[in-house]
Amino acid sequence: MEKVLGELNQKVGESEKMKTAFINSMCHEIxxxxxxxxxxxxxxxxxxxxxxxxxxxxxVVANLDSSDAPLLCEQTR
Structure with missing residues (x-):
């Protein structure tokens, strides 16, 4: 019984390592x-x-171009 439990415990550890490696790989790939x-x-x-x-x-330019309103003109330097 102890031998079976030891083998199962080893498989669980391997499975955990594979899961961690898979998650790390997927995180990097994504x-x-x-x-x-x-x-x-x-x-x-x-x-x-x-x-x-x-x-x-x-x-704005198109609106000014099509508008009939006079443009304000003032002198500048």
Missing amino acids: RTPLNAIVGFSGIITANAEILTSLIDHLL
């Missing part, structure tokens, strides 16, 4: 692409803000 996704999403967000600003400015 973390690497996730870091790339997070980095590129930051770039995409920044560029989206720039494009939004450009489009807003284009809409």
Whole structure:
């Protein structure tokens, strides 16, 4: 009985080591692409803000161009 329990205890220890190795491997395999996704999403967000600003400015110019209201003119240096 003690021999059987010893063998089972050894198998449990091996199983625990395999589980830990699997979890470590999966964390590494998932973390690497996730870091790339997070980095590129930051770039995409920044560029989206720039494009939004450009489009807003284009809409202002288009609105001024199509407007019949006179533009205020004053001298500058």
